């Protein structure tokens with residue numbers, strides 16, 4: 001770590017690029033890697049953490065192999081998103097923003113993802129499952145448990 005008088009004016013692009021690189025390599029942001037990047041870029045650690053906490057894409061905890069995103073936008077909420085989320089929490093034994101012990105699933109809630117006509121929806125990685133019922137969830141989970 002450099003003394004504060006040796007810090008440069010933060011280059012937002014370089015900071016985000018470094019964070020993205022760390023996140024891609026590890027699937028999250030290990031503290032030691034963030035400290036090293038701050039030192040390499042000669043920016044205060046607070047700049048790194050400020051950028052990292054602003055973007056939902058970054059996580060400070062290891063994430064699961066598959067990211068489950070339950071949409072809680074208005075259309076999905078009206079059509080039962082809360083019940084889907086409750087059932088997923090129960091099935092997986094985790095809360096929102098947590099990861100299963102086997103590191104297979106991380107559960108997230110998101111705002112409208114633009115597929116309101118398919119409400120309620122759950123996204124798993126890049127795949128969207130629409131018009132879901134509580135009974136559909138097990139088959140969705142099973143598909144990704146076997147990948």
Ligand code: FES
Pocket residue numbers: 071072073074075076077111112113114115116117119121
């Ligand atoms: S509210 Fe869920 S996709 Fe729009």
